[in-house]
Amino acid sequence: MLNRWSTGIVLASLTAVLLGWGLQQTSADQAAETRAAVERAVKQAQAKPGTGKVGRRIANFVLADSTGKAVGLSDFADKKIVVLISLGTGCPISNLYLPGLIAAQEKFGPDFLQIIGINSQSGDTRDEIAEHVKKFNINFPVLCDPDQTAADLLGIQRTSEAFLLDQQRVVRYHGRIDDRNSYTTKKDKAEREDLKLAATELLEGKPVSVAETPVEGCLIARPKKSSAGNVTFTKDVVPIFQKACQECHHAGTAAPFSLLTYDDAVSWSAMIKEVVQERRMPPWHADPRHGHFANNRALNAAEIKTLVEWVEQGTPEGKADDAPPAKEFADGWRIGKPDVIFEIPKEVSIPANGTVPYKYMMTETNFKEDMWIEAAEARPGTRAVVHHIIVFAVEPGAKRPVAERNWLVAAAPGDEPLRLPPGVGRKIPAGSKLVWQLHYTPTGKPETDRSQVGFKFCKTPPEKIARVYGIDNKRFIIPSGDANYRVEARHTVGKPVTLLGMMPHMHLRGKSFEYKATYPDGRTEVLLSVPQFDFNWQNSYRLEKPLLIPEGTKIDCVAHFDNSKGNPANPDATTKVTWGDQTWEEMMIGYLDYIE
Numbered sequence: 001m002l003n004r005w006s007t008g009i010v011l012a013s014l015t016a017v018l019l020g021w022g023l024q025q026t027s028a029d030q031a032a033e034t035r036a037a038v039e040r041a042v043k044q045a046q047a048k049p050g051t052g053k054v055g056r057r058i059a060n061f062v063l064a065d066s067t068g069k070a071v072g073l074s075d076f077a078d079k080k081i082v083v084l085i086s087l088g089t090g091c092p093i094s095n096l097y098l099p100g101l102i103a104a105q106e107k108f109g110p111d112f113l114q115i116i117g118i119n120s121q122s123g124d125t126r127d128e129i130a131e132h133v134k135k136f137n138i139n140f141p142v143l144c145d146p147d148q149t150a151a152d153l154l155g156i157q158r159t160s161e162a163f164l165l166d167q168q169r170v171v172r173y174h175g176r177i178d179d180r181n182s183y184t185t186k187k188d189k190a191e192r193e194d195l196k197l198a199a200t201e202l203l204e205g206k207p208v209s210v211a212e213t214p215v216e217g218c219l220i221a222r223p224k225k226s227s228a229g230n231v232t233f234t235k236d237v238v239p240i241f242q243k244a245c246q247e248c249h250h251a252g253t254a255a256p257f258s259l260l261t262y263d264d265a266v267s268w269s270a271m272i273k274e275v276v277q278e279r280r281m282p283p284w285h286a287d288p289r290h291g292h293f294a295n296n297r298a299l300n301a302a303e304i305k306t307l308v309e310w311v312e313q314g315t316p317e318g319k320a321d322d323a324p325p326a327k328e329f330a331d332g333w334r335i336g337k338p339d340v341i342f343e344i345p346k347e348v349s350i351p352a353n354g355t356v357p358y359k360y361m362m363t364e365t366n367f368k369e370d371m372w373i374e375a376a377e378a379r380p381g382t383r384a385v386v387h388h389i390i391v392f393a394v395e396p397g398a399k400r401p402v403a404e405r406n407w408l409v410a411a412a413p414g415d416e417p418l419r420l421p422p423g424v425g426r427k428i429p430a431g432s433k434l435v436w437q438l439h440y441t442p443t444g445k446p447e448t449d450r451s452q453v454g455f456k457f458c459k460t461p462p463e464k465i466a467r468v469y470g471i472d473n474k475r476f477i478i479p480s481g482d483a484n485y486r487v488e489a490r491h492t493v494g495k496p497v498t499l500l501g502m503m504p505h506m507h508l509r510g511k512s513f514e515y516k517a518t519y520p521d522g523r524t525e526v527l528l529s530v531p532q533f534d535f536n537w538q539n540s541y542r543l544e545k546p547l548l549i550p551e552g553t554k555i556d557c558v559a560h561f562d563n564s565k566g567n568p569a570n571p572d573a574t575t576k577v578t579w580g581d582q583t584w585e586e587m588m589i590g591y592l593d594y595i596e
Helices: 004-021 026-049 090-108 126-136 149-156 193-203 233-244 262-267 270-276 302-310
Strands: 063-066 071-073 081-087 112-121 141-143 162-166 171-175 341-345 348-350 357-366 369-380 386-394 406-413 423-429 433-440 448-449 450-458 463-472 486-491 497-505 510-518 524-530 539-549 553-562 589-596
Touching: 063 589, 081 090, 081 193, 090 112, 090 126, 090 171, 090 539, 112 149, 126 141, 149 302, 162 193, 171 193, 193 497, 233 262, 233 302, 262 270, 270 302, 348 433, 369 386, 369 406, 463 486, 539 589, 553 589
Parallel strands: 081 112, 112 141, 423 463
Antiparallel strands: 063 071, 081 162, 162 171, 341 450, 348 448, 357 433, 369 423, 369 450, 386 406, 386 433, 463 589, 486 553, 497 539, 497 589, 510 524, 510 553
């Protein structure tokens, strides 16, 4: 972290040298010219509508660099600002800016800056990009974007197009680097160093005065992968919806609308295009470089292009015979029809405003014998007010539930119902009671809730027992204003277990979460990395193949929190934050689903 004195030096040097785009001291005449140029740029920006790129948070993406190494935006989480710059090996305009970019990365990279080049130019091969990096001695990663994945995500149109991202990776400036180089002119000095000025204002905590400028660079070809009109709903769109969307987007679930029919999809087609292009939907936040997950909802680049092309081609329906068999959902239950359904013992009234303390309730099961569940689903009665539900089974004589022994199922935005592999069950002892923990959040008007839980039982007693364990750290104090505060927790595995999945849990200041295993032989492995944690989506991550964890393995959980003003979800950036149940407090828990 920079103190005030060093920050002042950095900002002073920024005026003269930041990002290497203008190394001369500014005279009085030049200062007057600069002010005039700023005024002209402000008027130009106000006269033209924005592109919609400024103010967007950029989802983490991973591409291979010129050496073949996979590089993600999240790899630079410690940098206060990131500049994404569109490059092309043969573009003379972007090449003219490379010396300044290289100088900037060398000077400011260790402190606060990361420049990332993105080559989305159709026809530039990885070998050509590697040769370009070598020829110009580029000292920052240049990512190869042959499928134009990053170009689609960012909306890149030309080389020399710059995106200035703050520490939350929100675009604060989009446009040219400066006004020196254009299609017809080349000046020794810039009238206005747009990117430098935007970065200076951002680091000083000021709004960016001119957030968008026009870009002059080589136009990037965007070849169509399919001819107009050949993408249809029945043949191409329905399979994608069935894979990644319909489990939530059907009647009786948390999703605000259904996506089971053609009319449903057409009604929401514009929104579908936007949210898939920006990677906001389907909600999936795992870094693709670590782990393989059975419930991975993420769309690949080809699937996103298919949905976008379908919308752009006018949402053609296609032939009914081309559609796969429709998926069926049992009365809104995602696990299918339960064998038994329990409700909370009484209806809860939730006020229009204020804070509602956690509610704890108990329901008798009246089970005469031990029961084993293979699937379970907690279902809110009024989804708008239910933030989360946790259901425990407490055997006769027990005073309180213990998560590892008694946890049955939970419900939270983005989380999935419990579905266990064949031969595995979770035990509800005979005579147990269900203990409910319910967290309600007011909506602005009075509400009522009568939540439920449904169980599907194992047909025969299971061979293995499924349990839950939480790796947590309750002894932290997050300083006010800290945008990247680190909290660690560790668990040493006492006996061999088989890991089924993981679910990180934090609150509104949660920024990132990682599980890392260190095995007895010294080998290390990242089991799960969530570089952009989103409190609105409490995803669980079920391993595609259960993983044997030997005795003595150390599992480290590392979380980062953003308690700064730049975090739009932060309830109060002026206060320090400690452990607590409420969302304006914080938690740090790395849940493990495992088999003994």
